[in-house]
Amino acid sequence: LQQCYDMEDLQLRDQMQTLAASLPHNFSCLICMEEQPADNSVDLECDHSICRTCIRGHISSKIEEHRFPVLCPVCMTAENNRQPAAISGLLVQQIGVDERQYAIWEEMELSQLSVLLHCRKCQRSVPVDRQEHDESRMLICPLPDCDHIWCKACQQSFIIDGPPHSCDGTSELDDLMKQQGWKYCPNCKTPVQRDGGCSHMTCISPACNTHFCYTCGENIVRSALTSDIQTAVAAHYRVCELFD
Incomplete structure (x- = not known):
């Protein structure tokens, strides 16, 4: 009798598990x-x-x-x-x-993986890799019939075989001054171009009061006193050429 009871109980449990498994589960x-x-x-x-x-x-x-x-x-x-x-x-x-x-x-x-790049030269836009764009300082138009290269920061075009690019133009100005033979004031670095006359130059920047030689670029004197200027200029041009 006990064996029969155990067998019936086991069968009943199996049937209940099968029934529970077949019932649809819900969620909230x-x-x-x-x-x-x-x-x-x-x-x-x-x-x-x-x-x-x-x-x-x-x-x-x-x-x-x-x-x-x-x-x-x-x-x-x-x-x-x-x-x-x-x-x-x-x-x-x-x-x-x-x-x-x-x-x-x-x-x-x-x-998320690309950025739309607009070329100001050919006036076309093309998607490029975002990581490469973020890491690049200069941008190159990827279209095969366009050779435009420009600075990402200031959007100015790069000059092929030109001087190193600077967004504020200092590098390009320095290269131009070297080509033209122009000079910087040795005190305040103001660009100066001589269009004639002697080599004695007076800086045009207000309150600079620097006198320098256009031939050698040396600082002669920094003063607003006429006597100091005359003495320093005379001493300098005893060893340097006042006129070309």
């Missing part, structure tokens, strides 16, 4: 708070339980707002320091957004 959506079948939930990396209708509505609204990345709506409202989970492109495909919205999604996804 954390957005709409409704009890729904488990197969209507989506799998996010953060393990939050959200129904397909709610997550589709959330994704669609963010796509229409051109917000990227799209984050889990539950993570965004949670009061903790945990990094919100991002919704993947695979989930966007599976959730059933329309073709127009998915095209917007792909465009936003691509924009």
